Amino acid sequence: MNYQKIIKQDKIKATKCVSVKVDSFSNLIDSIQKSLWQDYQYIIILQDLGKGESVQDYSLDSSSQLLLFKDWVVVPNDPTIQLTTLQKWHDSPLAEHPGQDNTFKLVKRDFQWSGMTQFIKDYVSSCQKCSRNKNIHQKKFGLLKPLPIPNGLWICLSMDFITQSxxxxxxxxxxxxxxxxxxxxxxxxxxSSITTLDLAHEFINNIFSKHGLPSSSVSDGGSLFVSLFWTNLWQKLKISRDLSTAYHPETNKTTERVNQILEQYLWMYSVHITQDTPSGKVSTKIQSVQKDVRRELEVSINRFKRYADKSRASPPAFNHSDMVWFSSKNIKSTRPTKKLSERWWGPFPILKKVSTHAYHLKLQSPWTPSTQSSIFHS
Structure with a gap:
């Protein structure tokens, strides 16, 4: 049987280049041929054509006896055969896992079945190899969510370490x-070998003794900031603690920015100590300055959020037990080159929704990080 005749002649060369040889489809063609006679939608059409009667837009291939709709081979309403047909043009090593549009164009060259567009869309969007290795060509998920502006001095702190200096x-x-x-x-x-006890002493000597207790703090998930001692100390002092999610420095952007320009910042800021007791006018002026500072901060944050959100999209809504992928961008690869590493890892189930933008994932071997590093920003 010459299966090459069922492929449109002007498409044979292109089909070979992007998929596999035409002769390798013999098993698929045989399956389509047998299954068509078990599909009630096409049995009557096949019988009428077999009697020599004319059916609009349908015909039988003279060599293979396959049912054709116009110039396309009709694939029966059998999900298994439809899946096998699709995999020939998407999963083949030579096909290179094309996207939804290109996969549809390749399959549409020669085949047709009811609901093919949605079938291809669902399959390609759930393909794990595509999910692992392809970049996302769309706006970054997650609109900017700035931290609330504090109501006064030394109420809300952010903390971080600059290491390996x-x-x-x-x-x-x-x-x-x-x-x-x-x-x-x-x-x-x-x-770098500072302990949590040393950290507590530094906080008392440099912050508490001069400015009193803050009401909240922001830090990353470093071992010192998530240690049992530090956690219990913060609870006893009734200081709320916010931890930035893994690989999302925007959460603690204030300190991260200060770290980047540390030398310039040290040069610009100096403390002028006076022995004079401030008068009531000075106190009133300070309150006025704080109001001005707060107003300018609101303007600055709103402007920054407006520009940042232009390149962002609203985050998808995930729920408990949903399976999700996380980016390997910030994970050190064990492969010889980062370019050959998978771009996305997973899928992993969601254990808990920490906030509107953060989720606690159940990571599986070989990923066995701490609880804090299992929390990711969407």
């Missing part, structure tokens, strides 16, 4: 604490 006076790290209202920063030289 050149050794200076036996110090190789810097503890950065920023008041999120006026953006005043405190830089404390430390060593």
């Amino acid at each position: 050149p050794l200076s006076n036996s110090f190789d790290s810097i503890l950065v604490i920023v008041d999120r209202f006026p953006k005043i920063a405190v830089f404390i030289p430390k060593i």
Whole structure:
């Protein structure tokens, strides 16, 4: 049987280039041929054509006896055969897993079945190899959600470490604490082996003794900030704690930005201490300045959010137990080159919705991180 005749002659060369040889479809063609006689939608049409009667837009291929709709081979309403047909043009090593539009064009060259467009769309969108290895060509998910503006000085703090710095006076790290209202920063030289007890002492000596207790703090998921001692200390002091999600520095953007321009920031800020007792006029002026600062912060944040959201889309709504993928962009690859690594890992189930933008995932082997590093921003 010459199966090459069922493929349109002007498409044979292109079909070979992007999929596989025509002769390799013999098993698929045989399956289509047998299944058509079990599909009630086409049995009457096949019988009429077999009697020599004319059926609009339908015909029988003289060589293979396959049913043709115009110039396309009719695939029966059998999901297994439809799936096999689709996989020939999508999963084949030579096809290179094309997208929805290109897969549809390849299949549509020679085949047709009811609901083919949606069938191809559903299959390609759920293809795990495509999900693992392809970039997302659309706006970044998640509209900007700035942290609320504090109501006064030293009420809300953000904390972070600058590590792996050149050794200076036996110090190789810097503890950065920023008041999120006026953006005043405190830089404390430390060593990388600092303990949670040392961190607590630095907080008491440099923040609490001078400015009192804050009401909240923002930090990353570093081991010091999520340790049992630090967590219990914050609970005893009734300080609410917000942790930035993994690989999402925008959550603690204030401190991250300060870290980037540390030298410039140190140069620009200096503390002028006076021994004079401030008068009532000074106190009133400070309150007025704070109102001005708050107003300008609101304007700045709204402007930043407006521009940032132009390149972002609303995040998809995920629920408990949904299976999701997370980006491998910030994960160190074990492959010789990052370019050959999978772009997305998963799918993993959602254990808990932490916030409107963050989710706790149940990571499986070989991913066994801590609880905090299992929380990802959408």
